[in-house]
Amino acid sequence: MSKVTFNLRDKGAQFWDKSPRWRRVLLSVIFIAICYALPFLNNPILNTPGSDFQSVLFYPVGMYVMMAIGLNIVVGKSGLLDLGYVAFFAIGAYTMAVLGTKTSLNFWEILPIGVGLAMLSGVLLGTPTLRLRGDYLAIVTMGFGEIVRIVAVNTSAIGGSRGIAGIPTPPPAFKAKFTILDPKPYYWLLLTFTLLIIWMVRRLAARRPGRAWDAIRQDDDVAQLMGINTRRSKVWAFVLGAAVAGVGGVIYASQILSIVPDQFNLNVSILILACVVFGGIGNLWGVIVGAVILAFTPERIRFLSQPRILVFGMALVIMMNLRPDGMLPKKKREHLEADWDHVEESGEGEIK
Amino acid sequence: MDFALLRDAFWGLTFDGLALGAIYALISLGYTLVYGVLRLINFAHSEVFMIGTFGALVAASGIMGVKVEDDPRTGGSMILTLVVCLIAAMLASAFTAVAVEFVAYRRLRKRGATKLATLISAIGVSISLVEFFRIITHSLPREFPRIMEKSFLFHFAGADIRNDKVIVIVAAGLMMVALDQFISKSRLGKGIRAVSMDENTATLMGVNINRVITVTFFAGGLMAGAAAFFYILTYENTSFKVGFFLGISAFTAAVLGGIGNLRGALFGGFVLGLMETYTSAVFGTAWKAVISFIILVLVLLIKPTGLFGESITQARV
Numbered sequence: 001m002s003k004v005t006f007n008l009r010d011k012g013a014q015f016w017d018k019s020p021r022w023r024r025v026l027l028s029v030i031f032i033a034i035c036y037a038l039p040f041l042n043n044p045i046l047n048t049p050g051s052d053f054q055s056v057l058f059y060p061v062g063m064y065v066m067m068a069i070g071l072n073i074v075v076g077k078s079g080l081l082d083l084g085y086v087a088f089f090a091i092g093a094y095t096m097a098v099l100g101t102k103t104s105l106n107f108w109e110i111l112p113i114g115v116g117l118a119m120l121s122g123v124l125l126g127t128p129t130l131r132l133r134g135d136y137l138a139i140v141t142m143g144f145g146e147i148v149r150i151v152a153v154n155t156s157a158i159g160g161s162r163g164i165a166g167i168p169t170p171p172p173a174f175k176a177k178f179t180i181l182d183p184k185p186y187y188w189l190l191l192t193f194t195l196l197i198i199w200m201v202r203r204l205a206a207r208r209p210g211r212a213w214d215a216i217r218q219d220d221d222v223a224q225l226m227g228i229n230t231r232r233s234k235v236w237a238f239v240l241g242a243a244v245a246g247v248g249g250v251i252y253a254s255q256i257l258s259i260v261p262d263q264f265n266l267n268v269s270i271l272i273l274a275c276v277v278f279g280g281i282g283n284l285w286g287v288i289v290g291a292v293i294l295a296f297t298p299e300r301i302r303f304l305s306q307p308r309i310l311v312f313g314m315a316l317v318i319m320m321n322l323r324p325d326g327m328l329p330k331k332k333r334e335h336l337e338a339d340w341d342h343v344e345e346s347g348e349g350e351i352k
Numbered sequence: 353m354d355f356a357l358l359r360d361a362f363w364g365l366t367f368d369g370l371a372l373g374a375i376y377a378l379i380s381l382g383y384t385l386v387y388g389v390l391r392l393i394n395f396a397h398s399e400v401f402m403i404g405t406f407g408a409l410v411a412a413s414g415i416m417g418v419k420v421e422d423d424p425r426t427g428g429s430m431i432l433t434l435v436v437c438l439i440a441a442m443l444a445s446a447f448t449a450v451a452v453e454f455v456a457y458r459r460l461r462k463r464g465a466t467k468l469a470t471l472i473s474a475i476g477v478s479i480s481l482v483e484f485f486r487i488i489t490h491s492l493p494r495e496f497p498r499i500m501e502k503s504f505l506f507h508f509a510g511a512d513i514r515n516d517k518v519i520v521i522v523a524a525g526l527m528m529v530a531l532d533q534f535i536s537k538s539r540l541g542k543g544i545r546a547v548s549m550d551e552n553t554a555t556l557m558g559v560n561i562n563r564v565i566t567v568t569f570f571a572g573g574l575m576a577g578a579a580a581f582f583y584i585l586t587y588e589n590t591s592f593k594v595g596f597f598l599g600i601s602a603f604t605a606a607v608l609g610g611i612g613n614l615r616g617a618l619f620g621g622f623v624l625g626l627m628e629t630y631t632s633a634v635f636g637t638a639w640k641a642v643i644s645f646i647i648l649v650l651v652l653l654i655k656p657t658g659l660f661g662e663s664i665t666q667a668r669v
Binding site for chain 1: 387393455456459460463465466468469470471472473475476477478479480481482483484487596600603604607611638639641642645646648649652653656657658
């Protein structure tokens with residue numbers, strides 16, 4: 001199995017590299033069209049018995065894909081382990097909820113504010129903590145995620161543990177009406193933003209910031225020696241990741257209509273991290289595939305009702321044992337250098 | 353904010369904090385041992401603890417036949433029940449820890465997988481264990497029978513000192529001394545220190561690395577099991593999600609002291625226990641996690657490797 005997938009990735013990359021421009025454009029258009037048409041697809045394999053397929057496409061699938069792409073900037077591209085990613089999602093969602101219910105601003109006006117606040121909190125968290133290495137950064141970010149949730153629970157001005165209800169839906173755009181009953185427009189909205197983010201990430205990755213992140217992930221000290229402002233690059237990675245989660249949060253809140261703090265617990269951060277690692281850390285398409293699979297599987301097997309999360313957990317273990325680099329890993333050559341644990345070369349592979 | 357409460361009940365709070373800190377310290381030893389050897393956070397360790405509480409529960413009702421509605425036992429019967437429950441909890445946790453290593457870590461380690469892949473594998477095991485216990489307990493908390501009469505032993509500076517907390521602190525102290533002796537004196541303990549210092553050289557010197565790792569997980573599991581028993585003895589209930597919050601706190605304690613450093617973990621556990629007790633007296637229990645984390649962040653910013661640095665080997669020899 002592993003050989004097939006490896007070839008699939010390399011063949012795919014080769015095919016893409018060799019394709020002339022018209023074929024790339026054509027394939028992209030077809031791919032995007034299929035994505036937009038997905039809500040109308042109704043077949044027995046992709047169907048989700050027990051829950052509405054169109055809702056599942058919005059949440060969890062679409063939402064997880066977007067968040068996983070955002071977290072991949074932080075964890076995959078620049079190698080910073082963030083276990084509190086849900087905090088930025090929560091900040092986006094709460095901005096939408098508070099401003100939507102207390103002011104007359106509509107969705108499109110709140111969106112930039114929500115993203116801005118998520119980015120600002122990214123700066124506030126990132127500036128002091130990003131000099132910590134690996135595991136310490138992990139616990140500090142995890143702590144931040146919990147703090148945001150606990151503050152939301154304990155602040156009665158934003159609803160306390162009961163959360164906020166009656167969040168307004170976005171105003172109609174392009175003839176699409178956003179209502180409670182119809183998840184399709186939300187899915188298209190989310191998809192549009194996701195495509196924009198993919199475009200942004202691909203551009204960044206190929207240019208100076210992307211190369212700086214690569215260098216930092218592979219060796220922080222060397223990157224610094226080569227003249228990269230590692231501190232600033234890391235904060236930027238953090239802030240961009242936060243912005244993506246902020247977008248996700250605002251859209252999510254406008255669809256779900258009411259939010260409670262306990263929706264934003266540590267498990268969400270961990271699940272999104274699992275999407276990133278499961279799919280193939282650092283590889284954008286791998287991350288997307290991972291997020292689709294991890295978000296879709298629990299819904300697909302909802303008919304198992306009780307043990308579905310158990311099956312999910314076991315699948316995670318089996319998958320990581322079989323393919324430790326994920327479904328579609330980054331190219332091997334790059335991966336060997338990219339062990340983000342730069343503490344020491346353990347050489348554990350040789351010890352039998 | 354209620355500083356008067358902190359002032360009036362200071363010694364009582366200190367005592368409660370130490371009892372809570374002893375539980376944190378015992379759990380954090382497991383995190384720190386595994387980190388010392390594998391340089392990995394064992395994400396399934398909170399579930400190792402959770403299973404220990406169920407081990408004690410099964411031992412109490414299954415082996416010793418204690419029922420929730422029974423009167424507390426006395427004399428020899430009480431001591432026997434306590435010891436049996438303690439041993440059951442420790443063994444349940446220790447074997448779970450070894451199984452976790454076998455399922456989640458061993459294969460990945462042999463293939464030289466990245467740290468993150470191993471992390472996700474451990475998270476998978478953690479999710480599976482929590483879900484398994486959620487299903488078999490029907491998502492309900494379970495009550496632990498009262499084995500010993502809880503009474504106030506003596507007064508100290510206006511504080512009532514309860515007997516079960518004295519037992520927790522004393523017994524936890526003994527466990528820690530035993531572990532410390534094991535790591536610093538025994539052959540296997542030396543193996544653990546050698547591997548945490550330099551894995552390759554340790555292998556060249558004839559250390560059986562697989563055995564060392566198994567022993568490390570086993571020892572960490574024993575400590576978590578003891579913590580589980582003390583927890584269930586004090587709080588008298590458990591549920592499938594009990595590991596989550598204690599796990600986070602214990603991990604925070606390990607990082608606070610300098611992860612990978614045994615005495616640091618002990619110190620971190622007690623400091624965190626005291627801090628949480630004091631701050632929940634002043635700000636209310638809702639904010640204690642926030643304040644613990646803020647203190648942790650401040651400590652890490654001033655001293656990025658925790659209070660005591662981060663190596664098992666550094667702390668001793």
